[in-house]
Structures are given as C-alpha cells and as structure tokens.
Amino acid sequence: MGAGGFPLADPTAHPDLVGLGTRRTTLEWVLRSRALAEPAITLRPGVVVTDLLWRRAGSVPQVVGVRTREHGTIRSTLVLDASGRRSLLPRWLRSAGVELAETGHDCELVAYSRFFRLRDGVQVPQMQRGNATVAVLDGFGCYAFLADARTIGIAVGRHPFDLHLAGLRHASFFDAVVGSLPPVAALVDPSHSEPISDVAAMGGLRNVLRDPLRAGSAQVHGLHAIGDALCMTNPAFGRGLSMALQHAAAVTDGVSAEPDRPDRQADLIARRLSRLTRPVWADTVAHDAERSYRWRQTVHAALGAVPAPRAVSMPTALRAAAADRRIGLRLLRAIHLLDSPSQFFDDEALAAAITGLDAPELPSVGSRAAALAAGHAVLTGRV
C-alpha cells in the first residue's frame, strides 16, 4: 500500500478536496461582503422572521412569504428557511396543520474551544492532516485547526458524564490539558502562541434530522429548510457547511428544472434534500454511538445498547489513514461528503484491506492520566 501521510498535506494534489482553514467570523465576513456586492441580492440585516404566510391551494399548503418583526410581510414565490439550529420551522408548520417528522439523537459530547495566535516570527506549523492535527485519547479528543491570520483553533471534546474533565471550561485547565498532549502541545506553548479568546463551551449537541417528505411527496410547497434547519450533525465532523452548500445546490437545481410548477418543484427538491441528508445524519449518529459507548466505558457510566458495528470504525479508519495515503484520501472524501460516507465506513473490501495493512505504531498522543494530572495540578495551584 502507499506511503503514509494525510493527503491534504499537499492541497494541489486533490483540487476537489480543499480544506478551508478559517475562523467562522472571518468566513461569514467574507461571504457577507460578496453578497453585498451582488446587485441581485438585498440584505436586510437584523430583520427577524416571525412567521410564514400561507395560501391553501389544493391539499398541500403553500408558503407565499414571511412575516417579519421589523418590515411587515414580504411576499415571495419561494422561501428558504436557513435559520440554523434554532429554526422555528416545526412551530411555524404546525400552525398550518403540518407536523414535521423530526428525529434527534444526543451527540453525548461537550465541546470546548479556544483561539490562539502565533507569535511574530514563529513559523506556521505543519499539521498532521492538512489543516488539522487530531489527538483522540481514552475518553476525550483534541482537535487543532489552522485558521486565518496566523490563528489556531483548539477544540477539546469530552463525554457529558466525564466530570473529571469538567474543568476544561477554565482557561488554565484547558491550556494545561492541551499542553500535555504531544501532537498539539507546541501550538499552545506560550513561546509559540498567545491565547486571543476565552474558552467557549458548548453542550446539548444533537444530531437532528427533519424529513421534508410525507409519503414520498413534499409536505408544503414554496418552502424548503436547508442547512442546520434541515439537518444538524455533530460539529466535530465538520460537515455542516458541506451539507448546507449541497442543500443550496439542490434548491437551485430544482428551481431550474421545474421553474413553473410549484408542486413538481417542491417534490423534486424535497426528495433530493431527503436523499442528501438522511445517510449523512445516520452515519454521524452511528459514529457518535460508537464513540460514546467507548467514552462511557472510560468513566464507568451505564453503557446502554451495544452500537451496531460498521465495516470500518472511525478509530480504525484514522489509524489506517495515517498509514496509507489512498485510504486517507478516501476517508477525507467520506467525512467531507464528496463521497457517501457509506462508501467508506460500510465497505467490507476496504475493511479486509485494512486488516492486511502493515500499519506502523502511531506516535503517542499522550495519556488521559497525564492530561488529568496536568489540569488538576493547575486547578489546585500546584503549578
């Protein structure tokens, strides 16, 4: 099999696999400037949609615009709900008698993140996997991402029951834990970088899937939920933007294909959105269940049902990817949705190839015991 190393180390080798290393605020700022420069787009910042406008034509309710808090009503032939994870769509639809089928699974993850900026003169570090370095340990994981303007985002995830790591919300504990992990320690070394944010904590993360279809047809006409309003997946997989862009493309394709028939247009788009999201959501739920089962073992929590095995588990995939460049490429394509995740994680032939792979031992990413000791030493004032 091929040489080790992750494919994104050479971004020119795979032009359709480009890692975007940026803080979210920077990306949104750039996108906003582009939208402002488009003559066909009118931005109304700060305007809040409070409800949908309905017309009942036939058996399927049709959305004909929105009601806003600031600007009264805005009529439109097509409304997209891109209002994200807190979308009020279920409530709005219920007011028109439409019950949106929704399935949710707890990610069983509490995430903490902090930004650092490299000090002047310090070279931008080489990351293990293109723009990221990952350290997955017993019961928790740490991810470092190169971002814009010499910044680095560091995220640490723990199981909600893992109270030994609850101190991560404190900057000193966070820095000590990250500093104990060899692959990322140098990134937070005060001689290399300085923190430019506090630690942000996020819990209650869920994988949520909303089904735009009922009995194979769109539940409403003239309205589509896209992005997180349609499907939310664990942010640790970095799939949200890829999915939102796929959703946007599904809408534009559907409008072009059926510009004059709202019923056919709605069905076409809703079916495509459903086909795009369901497998990604199911894949993410399966990985979360497998990880969460392992992490529960670490903290001796009740285990619940044994997760259904995949042909290739995520830990196996990561080990194989580090040893074999072609597997690394396939893994990235599956994680970032250029291929269907199932093409990788449910591929028995790939599983067999990985079993026969002569993968070298990976360098140590540190230990849970050392990370806990470092964190608690700071909290108890021993360093």
Ligand SMILES: Cc1cc2nc3c(=O)[nH]c(=O)nc-3n(C[C@H](O)[C@H](O)[C@H](O)COP(=O)(O)OP(=O)(O)OC[C@H]3O[C@@H](n4cnc5c(N)ncnc54)[C@H](O)[C@@H]3O)c2cc1C
């Ligand atoms: C901690 C974290 C890290 C992540 N990291 C990654 C990553 O590395 N890669 C990746 O691809 N994805 C990542 N994601 C996921 C990604 O952020 C989302 O999938 C993506 O932002 C979804 O885009 P969206 O447009 O659907 O929703 P959002 O980006 O949430 O935008 C929704 C917008 O709608 C506005 N809005 C809400 N309600 C109303 C209303 N009633 N009226 C008017 N406006 C309204 C909101 O103010 C907001 O501006 C991460 C998510 C989190 C939480």
